[in-house]
Amino acid sequence: MFKYVIFDLDDTLLDFSRGEREGVQKILKEHGIKDIDHGFQIYLSINKHVWEQIEAGKPSQKLVDTRFESTFNKLGIKVDGKKIERQYRNILNHNFYTLNGAEKLLQDLKKQNLTLLVGTNGIKHTQIDRLNGSGLDKYFDHYFISGDIGFNKPDKRFFVPIFKAYPDLSKGNTIMIGDSMKSDILGSRSAGLKNIWFNPKYAANNFDFKPTFEVHNYREIEEILKDN
Structure with missing residues (x-):
């Protein structure tokens, strides 16, 4: 039987993609970019590379401070990348969008007496602000955030504080739920934990490992947790 459920936030419970799209597009418009879709695709490509480096263990703040400067360089505009990053961070802090059904899922799981x-x-204050603003904060007993811990998933050292905070937490009574095969599923595997890949878009698994479970909606998550 599971006792602990560890949730990823972005695109697992919180609708990060929607907030990201709105925030970046707002910044592009403010700097006179006409082809917003083209500019956004450039940003996504650069940001993907930035996060690949962060997940490989490189310093996060130094890297995220480069993503807007690099984006606008490709668009032929010189900007203060750090200043725009601060502006974007403020926008993200107020991204309170949740995925449809996320709160009901958490309500149902709490009724099962799951922790x-x-x-x-992510950055601690950003993630906490978004949790509080979305109203999902009341369902969680503890937050573990890479910006506070000092290590990003999939590094197994990310999970060390979780094991320390809950000495009885084990692979037999704990499961990780997330949308990213690389950070959530590989990370939980490296920590010896079972996992659920939340895959509502039916993305292909291009990795040489598999999740413990794969689901496409919240109802399937509830079924797994009820059966185990």
Whole structure:
């Protein structure tokens, strides 16, 4: 039987993609970019590379401070990348969008007396502000955030504080739920934990490992947790 459930946040419970799209597009418009879709695709490509480096263990703040400067360089505009990053961070802090059904899922799991934990990559104050603003904060007993821990998933050292905070937490009574095969599923595997890949878009698994479970909606998550 599961006792602990560790949740990723972005695109697992919180609708990060929607907030990201709105925030970046707003910044592009403010700097006179006409082809917003083209500019956004450039940003996504650069940001993907930035996060690949962060997940490989490189310093996060130094890297995220480069993503807007690099984006606008490709668009032929010189900007203060750090200043724009601060502006974007403020926008993200107020991204309170949740995925449809996320709160009901958490309500139902709490009724099962499960201990719900946050285990997410990101900057601490941003993630906490978004949890509080979305109203999902009340369902969680503890937050574990890479910006506070000092290590990003999939590094197994990300999970060390979780094991320390809950000495009885084990692979037999704990499961990680997340949308990213690389950070959530590989990370939980490296820590010896079972996992659920939340895959509502039916993305292909291009990795040489598999999740413990794969689901496409919240109802399937509830079924797994009821059966185990």
